[in-house]
Amino acid sequence: MxxxxxxxxxxxxxxxxxxxxxxxNGITIxxxxxxxxxxxxxxxxxxxxxxxxxxxxxxxxxxxxHVLGMEVNTLNARELxxxxxxxxxxxxxxxxxxxxxxxxxxxxxxxxxKRHLTGKEVNEAINNVLESIxxxxxxxxxxxxxxxxxxxxxxxxxxLILNPEIMLYDEPTSGLDPITCVEINxxxxxxxxxxxxxxxxxxxxxTCAKTTADNIAIIADxxxxxxGKFNEVFHTADKRVKGFYxxxxxxxx
Amino acid sequence: MEKKKEVxxxxxxxxxxxxSNKITNFFISIYGIFQFIKRFFKEAWRPPYEVSEIIxxxxxxxxxxxxxxxxxxxxxxxVFTKQSRPSLASFGATSWLPSLIGIAVIRALAPxxxxxxxxxxxxxxxxxxxGSMKVTEQIDAMExxxxxxxxxxxxxxxxxTTLMLPLLSFYTAFIAMIGSFFNVHANESTSFxxxxxxxxxxxxxxxxxxxxxxxxVFGFTIGVTGxxxxxxxxxxxxxxxxxxxxxxxxxxxxxxxEEMLIVQVVNYLxxx
Numbered sequence: 001m002x003x004x005x006x007x008x009x010x011x012x013x014x015x016x017x018x019x020x021x022x023x024x025n026g027i028t029i030x031x032x033x034x035x036x037x038x039x040x041x042x043x044x045x046x047x048x049x050x051x052x053x054x055x056x057x058x059x060x061x062x063x064x065x066h067v068l069g070m071e072v073n074t075l076n077a078r079e080l081x082x083x084x085x086x087x088x089x090x091x092x093x094x095x096x097x098x099x100x101x102x103x104x105x106x107x108x109x110x111x112x113x114k115r116h117l118t119g120k121e122v123n124e125a126i127n128n129v130l131e132s133i134x135x136x137x138x139x140x141x142x143x144x145x146x147x148x149x150x151x152x153x154x155x156x157x158x159x160l161i162l163n164p165e166i167m168l169y170d171e172p173t174s175g176l177d178p179i180t181c182v183e184i185n186x187x188x189x190x191x192x193x194x195x196x197x198x199x200x201x202x203x204x205x206x207t208c209a210k211t212t213a214d215n216i217a218i219i220a221d222x223x224x225x226x227x228g229k230f231n232e233v234f235h236t237a238d239k240r241v242k243g244f245y246x247x248x249x250x251x252x253x
Numbered sequence: 254m255e256k257k258k259e260v261x262x263x264x265x266x267x268x269x270x271x272x273s274n275k276i277t278n279f280f281i282s283i284y285g286i287f288q289f290i291k292r293f294f295k296e297a298w299r300p301p302y303e304v305s306e307i308i309x310x311x312x313x314x315x316x317x318x319x320x321x322x323x324x325x326x327x328x329x330x331x332v333f334t335k336q337s338r339p340s341l342a343s344f345g346a347t348s349w350l351p352s353l354i355g356i357a358v359i360r361a362l363a364p365x366x367x368x369x370x371x372x373x374x375x376x377x378x379x380x381x382x383x384g385s386m387k388v389t390e391q392i393d394a395m396e397x398x399x400x401x402x403x404x405x406x407x408x409x410x411x412x413x414t415t416l417m418l419p420l421l422s423f424y425t426a427f428i429a430m431i432g433s434f435f436n437v438h439a440n441e442s443t444s445f446x447x448x449x450x451x452x453x454x455x456x457x458x459x460x461x462x463x464x465x466x467x468x469x470v471f472g473f474t475i476g477v478t479g480x481x482x483x484x485x486x487x488x489x490x491x492x493x494x495x496x497x498x499x500x501x502x503x504x505x506x507x508x509x510x511e512e513m514l515i516v517q518v519v520n521y522l523x524x525x
Contacts, residue, residue, distance in 0.1 A: 055397050084399040095394035098385075109398035112301075162398065 006032040007066075008166060008198045009054060014063035015222075016049055023049050025222030027063070031200065036192050038201040038213035040244065045219050047202040048092070051168045054200070055089050056080050068165065085113055088159030088197070092171040094151040096143040102154055103139050106130070110161050129157045132194065133187060149180035153187060160195060167191060167199040173208045185211040204244075218244065289481045293411055296404045303409050310413035314375050318421060322370055326425040329366060330432025333357065338440070347441060348451075354433040355452030360460050363426035364418075365512055368471035371418060372504035376479040379410050380500030383483020384493040392484070407484065411476035418472025419465050426464075463519040470515065471508050478504040 009031040016024040023046040031037050041047045052058045053065055056072045065072045070083055096105050106126045110117065117125070130136045133153045143151060152172060159167065172188060173181040185208050191197055192212075201212055209216055209230065216233045218226045220240040226233040234241060334354055341347050383406060386392050395402040434448045443451075479500040486496035 052393075057393055057396065081399045081401075084397055087397065089394070089397040091390045091394055093390055095390040097391055097394075098389075108395075109400060112400045113398075115301075158394075158398070 008033050008035075008068060009200070010064075010066040011050075011054070012064045012066075014050070014053060014060045014065060016046070016053065016058065016060050022222055024053075024060070027219070027222070027224060029217055029224060029227070031198060033198055034192070034196060035215060036188070036199045036201060036213045037215045037217060038203055038209035039217050039219055040204060040206070040209055041219035042204065042244070046222055047219055048170050050219075051089070051170060051200055051202055055087055055168060056084065085162055086165045088156075088162065088164035088167045090152070090156045090159055090167065090169045090172060092174060094143075094155035096146075096151055096154060096158070098143055100143075101139070102130075102135075102141050102143070102146075105143070105154065106158055106161050109158065113162060125161055129161050132160070132190075133157050147180075149176050149183060152176065152180075152184055156187060156191065160191065163195065165197060167195075167197045169199060169201045169203075171202055171204075173203065173205050181205065181208065182211075184208075188212040220244075285485070286477070286481055289407075289484075290477060292403060293408060293477065296401070297408050297412065299404075303405050306405060306409040307412050310409050311417055313378075314371070314410075314413045315417040315421060318371065318374055318417075319424070321374060322367060322421055322425050323428050325366060325370060326363070326428035327432040329362060330354070330358070330429035330434075331436050333362070333429075334433040334436040350437055350441070351433070351443070351448045351451035352455045354430065354437075356455050356460070358426050358429045358433075359456050359464055361512075361516075363429060364422045364464055364467040364471060365508070367418060367422040367425045367468065368475065368508045369505060371414065371421065371472070372475050372501055372508060375414060376475045376500040376504040377497045379414075379476070379479030380482045380486075381493055381497035383407075383410075383480060384486030384496030387484060387486045388489050388492055403484075407480040410480055411473065414476035414479075415469055415472040418475070419468040422464065422468035459519065459523060463515065467512065467515050470511050474507045474511060475504045478507065 007030045009029075011027055011029050014024055014027040015022070027046075027050060029037070039047050039050065049058060053060050054067060054072065056075070059073050067083060068086060070079065072080070072083070075083060096102075097108065100108065103126060106129065107122060110122055110125060126139070127136065130139060133156065135150060135153055135157070138146060138150060138154065143154070146154065156167075156169075156172075167188075169188060172184050176184065188199065188201060188208075189212055192199060199212075201208065203209055213230070215228065216226075216230050217224045218233055218241050220238075225238050226236050226241050236242070334350060337350060337353055338347060341349055341353070383392070386406070392402045392406070395405065430449070430452060433452075434443075434445060437443050437448055438445075482496040482500040482503070486492040488495075
């Protein structure tokens with residue numbers, strides 16, 4: 001049973017709209033320490049907007065978001081920066097810096113946020129994180145030379161290098177072949193176990209959700225329409241939830 | 254509390270509201286640019302300083318523009334001298350050519366031509382690079398990794414263009430004078446020393462200062478415009494192209510307006 005004090009992320013009645021179009025309409029969820037939660041939903045359902053609000057990249061119109069006990073939308077720039085050191089954000093597009101090598105990409109957050117580290121310690125940290133994701137041989141490659149799966153993994157490695165307490169994955173398996181998807185799913189589980197992180201995984205891939213998440217939340221029409229374990233969430237009469245399940249698993253007749 | 258600026262799409266585009274919407278968007282842009290400049294002055298003095306990035310950008314802005322600026326400056330020197338000679342010759346005043354070229358180049362041509370080249374080459378480069386980083390979420394990635402993207406990307410580039418434009422402007426002036434000297438020497442057999450003595454005799458301290466101030470203002474304008482357009486790029490690759498294009502067009506437009514205003518002020522100070 002999860003305790004109240006174990007809550008790492010508390011989202012309460014969050015609303016967000018763009019140009020008068022409502023995207024999130026009363027989102028409420030609590031995420032506990034060490035838990036992996038997958039948020040499932042169709043494209044444009046506001047999944048990515050939600051994790052950008054958690055990371056402080058967007059402000060909610062209404063409601064509150066508490067991360068590690070701090071209310072994100074009331075923090076000043078310095079406090080937000082300190083909070084972000086504890087949050088890793090893996091972008092859908094990987095968002096690697098095109099003009100830098102893999103090593104420089106990994107070095108970038110480290111040398112700016114841990115200025116006391118020596119050059120040797122920085123190199124060690126880079127080698128360790130690359131080794132843990134199995135991509136040590138890409139050290140001097142440019143992002144353009146990497147495959148889609150490698151880019152995703154380097155993107156995750158760049159966030160892991162600061163030892164975050166929370167990981168936010170935005171569509172970690174989108175655009176990848178099934179074998180690479182399995183590798184990424186294993187990596188997400190590996191990160192949870194090795195780094196003891198609490199994670200939110202935004203996806204519309206049920207295999208990814210089933211493999212990586214302890215709990216699932218399904219978002220439709222700006223609200224969570226079903227929450228719980230994978231085997232529980234689809235036992236509902238809600239057509240939006242059932243339809244989502246059917247599209248993923250019954251694609252061929 | 255520092256509120257984040259969110260970029261929204263254009264206001265509803267019904268036909269009857271189109272003109273008023275454009276006016277509203279124009280004033281929103283003006284407000285956005287002033288906020289951008291205000292943030293630059295706030296962030297530029299605050300540590301940590303991105304020294305290595307500033308040096309890298311100075312290299313990109315300065316050294317990498319030398320070839321184009323050398324060619325343009327040299328040709329302008331020759332062409333301006335050739336075009337001025339017949340008019341002066343009709344008064345028997347070809348000996349005034351070095352002074353004329355000196356005044357024209359130092360006072361007006363060097364800063365203006367350098368700024369226009371920089372707006373085209375550097376402004377578009379900054380707009381496209383930052384625009385591309387914006388639409389591929391690289392700027393967001395910097396922000397969530399607890400690095401200030403404004404300081405790292407915008408402040409370093411604006412400082413680089415502001416510092417490098419005066420140097421490039423003097424370099425353009427020097428190369429243009431060399432080009433002019435070749436033409437004058439070929440036609441009037443004027444020596445190098447005599448040419449430069451005549452060229453500089455009419456240049457006052459105010460002219461030099463005005464030239465430096467112009468170049469500083471133009472450099473700042475090009476840097477701010479390129480960064481602002483890049484940071485506010487939206488709508489994928491189309492938005493990147495638009496950011497690069499608008500960075501050039503707006504920079505050039507502002508450079509001409511600033512040129513006109515500075516000339517008015519300098520002429521007032523000169524008592525003309």
